Amino acid sequence: xxxxTLFTNKGLGIALVVPQVLLIFTFxxxxxxxxxxxxxxxxxxxxxxxxxxxxSNFTQLLGDPVYWNSILTSLIFAFSAxxxxxxxxxxxxxxxxxxxxxxxxxxxxLVWPYAIAAPALGVAFRFILAPEAGFMAYLNHAFPGLWNxxxxxxxxxxxxxxxxxxxYIGYNFIFFLAALQAIPKSLIEAAAMDGSGLLRRIRDxxxxxxxxxxxFLVVINLTDSFTDSFGIVDLMTAGxxxxxTELMVYKIFFDGFKGLDYSGAAAxxxxxxxxxxxxxVFQFRFLERRVHYK
Amino acid sequence: MAEVAIRGVHKSYxxxxxxxxxxxxxxxxxxxVLLGPSGCGKSTLLRMxxxxxxxxxxxxxxxxTVVNALEPRERGCAMVFQNYALYxxxxxxxxxxxxxxxxxxxxxxxxxxxxxxxxxxxxxxxLDRKPGTLSGGQRQRVAIGRAMIREPKVFxxxxxxxxxxxxxxxxxxxxxxxxxxxxxxxxxxxTHDQVEAMTLADRLVVLNHGRIEQIGTPTEVYRRPASxxxxxxxxxxxxxxxxxxxxxxxxxxxxxxxxxxxTIGVRPDEIQLLDAPxxxxxxxxxxxxxxxxxxxxxxxxxxxxxxxxMRNGGGEAALPRSGQRLFLKIPMTCVHLFEVESxxxxxxxxxxxxxx
Ligand SMILES: Nc1ncnc2c1ncn2[C@@H]1O[C@H](COP(=O)(O)OP(=O)(O)OP(=O)(O)O)[C@@H](O)[C@H]1O
Ligand SMILES: [Mg+2]
Numbered sequence: 205x206x207x208x209t210l211f212t213n214k215g216l217g218i219a220l221v222v223p224q225v226l227l228i229f230t231f232x233x234x235x236x237x238x239x240x241x242x243x244x245x246x247x248x249x250x251x252x253x254x255x256x257x258x259x260s261n262f263t264q265l266l267g268d269p270v271y272w273n274s275i276l277t278s279l280i281f282a283f284s285a286x287x288x289x290x291x292x293x294x295x296x297x298x299x300x301x302x303x304x305x306x307x308x309x310x311x312x313x314l315v316w317p318y319a320i321a322a323p324a325l326g327v328a329f330r331f332i333l334a335p336e337a338g339f340m341a342y343l344n345h346a347f348p349g350l351w352n353x354x355x356x357x358x359x360x361x362x363x364x365x366x367x368x369x370x371x372y373i374g375y376n377f378i379f380f381l382a383a384l385q386a387i388p389k390s391l392i393e394a395a396a397m398d399g400s401g402l403l404r405r406i407r408d409x410x411x412x413x414x415x416x417x418x419x420f421l422v423v424i425n426l427t428d429s430f431t432d433s434f435g436i437v438d439l440m441t442a443g444x445x446x447x448x449t450e451l452m453v454y455k456i457f458f459d460g461f462k463g464l465d466y467s468g469a470a471a472x473x474x475x476x477x478x479x480x481x482x483x484x485v486f487q488f489r490f491l492e493r494r495v496h497y498k
Numbered sequence: 499m500a501e502v503a504i505r506g507v508h509k510s511y512x513x514x515x516x517x518x519x520x521x522x523x524x525x526x527x528x529x530x531v532l533l534g535p536s537g538c539g540k541s542t543l544l545r546m547x548x549x550x551x552x553x554x555x556x557x558x559x560x561x562x563t564v565v566n567a568l569e570p571r572e573r574g575c576a577m578v579f580q581n582y583a584l585y586x587x588x589x590x591x592x593x594x595x596x597x598x599x600x601x602x603x604x605x606x607x608x609x610x611x612x613x614x615x616x617x618x619x620x621x622x623x624x625l626d627r628k629p630g631t632l633s634g635g636q637r638q639r640v641a642i643g644r645a646m647i648r649e650p651k652v653f654x655x656x657x658x659x660x661x662x663x664x665x666x667x668x669x670x671x672x673x674x675x676x677x678x679x680x681x682x683x684x685x686x687x688x689t690h691d692q693v694e695a696m697t698l699a700d701r702l703v704v705l706n707h708g709r710i711e712q713i714g715t716p717t718e719v720y721r722r723p724a725s726x727x728x729x730x731x732x733x734x735x736x737x738x739x740x741x742x743x744x745x746x747x748x749x750x751x752x753x754x755x756x757x758x759x760x761t762i763g764v765r766p767d768e769i770q771l772l773d774a775p776x777x778x779x780x781x782x783x784x785x786x787x788x789x790x791x792x793x794x795x796x797x798x799x800x801x802x803x804x805x806x807x808m809r810n811g812g813g814e815a816a817l818p819r820s821g822q823r824l825f826l827k828i829p830m831t832c833v834h835l836f837e838v839e840s841x842x843x844x845x846x847x848x849x850x851x852x853x854x
Contacts, residue, residue, distance in 0.1 A: 254781055394579060396549075396586070397550075398596050398644070399571035399600045409585060496586070496587040
């Protein structure tokens with residue numbers, strides 16, 4: 205696409221840009237700047253000035269095995285959530301794309317979960333996955349002690365991944381379905397004439413043509429799974445049991461507002477931000493090469 | 499190489515009948531063109547042969563095997579699509595070789611066969627390019643190459659030339675015909691362009707509203723159209739239709755009179771244009787003149803009826819102009835007669851026609 209609108213009127217261009225810049229500045233650069241400042245100082249919990257401590261907040265964090273556990277937990281969460289949310293959504297989209305009727309209904313119904321706030325979602329899944337009530341109670345009744353996320357760390361992780369993924373499947377599905385619909389039907393038919401079966405067509409034709417969408421969704425899903433997971437963790441597991449679900453974003457909140465360690469929390473925010481940026485840069489550098497833009 | 503038999507084939511989309519009972523048998527090595535106006539079911543019929551569309555009723559057999567329940571890949575057909583349908587993420591070589599790759603042909607053999615096909619189509623130097631960087635004509639060749647490489651029993655073409663400009667279309671038409679002569683593969687070609695149909699076909703199938711109107715060689719269809727629809731559809735400019743009567747003794751009269759009412763069809767180039775009235779001539783007032791280079795087309799009216807007359811040559815002498823009044827002589831030996839209601843052709847023994 206080479207066509208761009210060119211503004212010859214400079215004033216108009218600036219007028220259009222200013223609100224956006226103001227918003228970004230107020231809600232991103234300013235808080236980020238503040239966090240950066242706090243990260244290098246020691247903030248007194250009860251106010252009363254702060255003192256410059258250099259990088260000691262960071263060295264302290266990176267020497268702490270609990271913090272490393274939190275990074276690892278976050279990575280496990282991010283990758284399993286992304287793989288699951290995208291895998292399920294892609295499978296559903298491929299199935300729906302085959303016989304499409306009532307596309308509008310799917311589209312609306314499936315995007316609703318995305319509009320649900322994380323706390324509401326967390327509460328809902330807390331009940332659904334509770335070991336003593338709800339759906340899981342039946343399983344526990346049949347196999348006593350099978351499911352108890354309150355005691356079992358791995359199960360707690362599974363529970364938050366499920367709740368989180370439930371929200372993102374619909375979102376991913378819409379993008380996948382739209383991209384599949386944009387692939388001309390005659391390409392699939394040509395491949396069928398060439399002797400290619402259903403799975404082979406998915407692999408050779410549809411997936412390669414979906415790569416721009418896949419790439420976009422990987423970036424969005426990974427980034428969001430680092431930052432958008434707070435509400436679910438807070439309501440479902442509160443980081444437990446035994447820190448098994450203490451994701452980085454939850455630890456920031458916990459250390460900052462519960463532990464009143466503002467400076468440590470600020471340093472953690474900076475590290476989380478750098479991690480997300482590094483992941484995104486990595487994806488653009490190495491994944492994007494494999495994308496077939498038209 | 500195979501013959502194709504289509505027996506009583508019907509097609510309905512969501513209970514709406516689209517193709518109503520088509521019977522057609524295509525001989526081994528024959529080049530058959532399906533011709534008809536837009537929406538008449540040509541593509542539907544072709545896609546049913548290919549296996550891309552389910553057959554509602556009736557059966558299709560290729561090479562003696564009924565293929566109704568077979569997958570497209572089991573039918574041995576190759577298809578060239580109107581929009582080419584090249585895989586945009588593969589190179590030309592990969593596009594052409596995809597069928598072989600799926601079939602598990604080894605790489606060296608695949609490469610050799612792709613090269614041979616590309617050579618024969620004159621696209622050998624394009625093999626490493628992506629389809630997005632090719633011109634329409636080149637894409638068309640790649641699409642044909644992709645169909646050729648499988649050495650199919652039947653070639654199916656769905657308006658493969660309609661996206662090309664007129665000159666390229668004429669050139670590709672000749673190449674397709676040449677290809678057919680070389681390979682001798684049974685081919686079914688869909689088009690709504692009558693020139694394409696007339697020049698390519700061994701046999702022409704004219705479809706209208708999901709029914710076959712006529713099957714015949716291009717000459718037969720042009721000279722003895724089986725219905726008023728075929729007569730009006732084939733030939734440019736289109737045939738003139740006049741109301742008239744057929745008397746019991748075989749005399750044909752234009753206008754109302756004694757005898758059965760009939761529709762009289764006469765091609766614009768068979769009408770004679772005269773300066774002075776003779777017995778039985780019609781008045782003709784010219785409204786519009788089209789210069790074709792090889793001749794002229796005159797549009798005008800004769801009384802209430804709109805008429806088109808074509809004259810070859812001319813040019814040097816003063817051209818009749820619009821507004822001018824001339825006289826038409828319709829030679830009764832050239833006319834076609836059709837039943838008014840059904841539109842079917844009425845055949846008269848030549849002896850009776852001569853009685854004009
Ligand atoms: N998938 C479909 N669902 C419903 N109706 C369809 C479908 N495909 C075709 N039709 C209808 O069937 C009729 C025949 O369509 P078809 O594509 O065979 O026409 P065609 O002769 O190839 O026309 P054209 O020259 O415009 O390509 C049309 O009325 C069309 O609207
Ligand atoms: Mg068509």
